[in-house]
Amino acid sequence: MKSVNSYSDDFKRKVASHYLGSDLSMAATxxxxxxxxxxSVQQWVKRFCPDQALPNDGTTKEPAPTVLPDSPEGMLARIRxxxxxxxxxKLKNLAANKMIDIAERDLKINIRKKSGAKQSKK
Known part of the structure; x- marks a missing residue:
């Protein structure tokens, strides 16, 4: 049987505000x-501080926004x-394909998916 801890709303607010105000992760908090x-920390932050954005806790990786250059020189640098x-x-793709080719040849295992409806099993 699980034991359920009940915490006061003041305690929950304190934990949520401490998490948002510090550099600690949810686990550390x-x-x-x-x-x-x-x-629990995440739930309390959502409940008691809904207008606050959760800091990135390392669990999701958001791509950095791309800033488009205004000048022609900046555009040329971006193109380069x-x-x-x-x-x-392209080099990484070539290396991966070569590695698959060598593995299929030397180890005699089928790695790539066969095309078509009939896929033979060896």
């Missing part, structure tokens, strides 16, 4: 206040950067 689960990234990704 929960540990600091003797809570069993960090999700993107072309460099594309060349790097």
């Amino acid at each position: 929960a540990k600091l206040y003797g809570l069993k689960t960090p999700s 950067e993107l072309e460099s990234d594309l060349a790097s990704e």
Whole structure:
């Protein structure tokens, strides 16, 4: 049987405001206040501070917003950067495909999915 801890609303507000005002993670805040689960902190923040945005706790990764350059020089620099990234990704793709080819040849295992309705099993 689970034991249920009930906390006062004042305590919950205190934990939620401490989490939002500090650099601690949810897990560290929960540990600091003797809570069993960090999700309690998240629930209390949503309940008692709904207008506050939750800090990124490392669980989700949001892409950084792309700033478009205004000047032609900035645009050329951005194009060069993107072309460099594309060349790097092409090399990574080539290396991955080569590794799959070698594994299929040397280890005699089928890695790539066969096309069509009839896929033979070996």
